[in-house]
Amino acid sequence: MSTKEETAILKKLEKLAVHNDPIDQKLYQQYDVKRGLRNANGTGVLVGLTRIGDVVGYEMQDGQKIAVPGRLVYRGYNVEDLIKDAEKNHQFGYEQCAYLLLFGELPNKDKLETFSKYLGECRVLPSNFTEDMIMKAPSNDIMNKMARGVLASYSYDDDPENRSVANVIKQCIQLIARFSTLAAYGYQAKRRYYDNKSLFIHNPKPELSTAENFLRLIRSDKQYTRLEAEILDLALILHAEHGGGNNSSLTVHVVSSADTDTYSAMAAAVGSLKGRRHGGANIRVVEMMDDIKANVKDWTSEKEVSAYIKKIATKEAFDRSGLVYGMGHAVYTISDPREVLLKAKAKQLAKEKGCMEEFALYDLIEKVAPAIIQEVHHSDKRVCANVDFYSGFVYTMLNIPRELFTPIFAISRIAGWSAHRIEEIVSGGRIYRPAYKNISKERDFVPLMDRK
Known part of the structure; x- marks a missing residue:
């Protein structure tokens, strides 16, 4: 044909x-x-219970939603406190965050060191995995490559179908450790076979944190600064968990409830996160910003910037979707705590990298966009910038290629997914089976030879 x-x-x-x-x-x-599993008032349909994380953007009073400043809670602890503790002790905090999500308690110094050491030892991929599963079948999209890597890991596991909690924990820890390696090597394969650039395969160092190892693996010279690693570590902490209702974590619950293996559940979550309405949104923000910078002459003019944002919102500019990417969230209304924390670091990094003019443009858009969105949609719903608004800008300043923006999200969120898989195994017990209403009428069957 x-x-x-x-x-x-x-x-x-x-x-x-x-x-x-x-x-x-x-x-x-x-x-x-x-x-979208949303009630008419914008709240989520309650489909489960969790002890892992909480996303707070409003409170219910007399049946009404009352907006409050956003809070992100991991196992009962405000994520801001986790970050402050890591900064105070000059430590990378993602490993502590992963331990907390998995086991429900903050580790002491000895437990954290043991856990971090085990993660470090697990970062190296199994023998021949890189050659057979990554280099021989490269992908132009790193998320697809990661999903394939997760599924391929099944074949390298001596006991992949063992659903005991102990074995699932082992599988999850190994995946948490290896996600950064899968992403980095997938990127290197893409560079070689799709971009015709040099291939660099570095071995992970067990003593380094997840953030340090990732930066080391994606760069030809293996070099990075302490500030770069600290900011990436912050991003990993902020993306590690976001309640059971986000699309990819819900995917883990749904697929796990069918009593399937760990690798199938996690590969499904990667597929969910890839979506442009979920983890892929940070790339759309950067692409939108490219369009704004190309079409707005005076980045400091509130009038000019506002006029172009209105064009985007009314489907007259950029991708004609009417979406101002990076603005709005299903739960947060006054503020997204992740965005607040990341914006502060973005400003610090912008000063170091000489990008303050661009940061000011982001800041101005964050200021004017909410009112424009309300005006265009004739809505009184409050809108705030979400974490995707600044994350792509931060990654760009860290010289991280765009095709790795969403994989970074996955490198972080695998910790939350792992906690949700364990929770579903321990506390679930029933396969997810919501209802769909069939609205078609039954028809008389027409034999093949009588059809026109």
């Missing part, structure tokens, strides 16, 4: 699918469908 013939057939099939699948939007209201 020629390419032209294949294209023609696919066009016909596309037309058939589009014709048969549309659903009248009014029916969703008629049947009280919780689209």
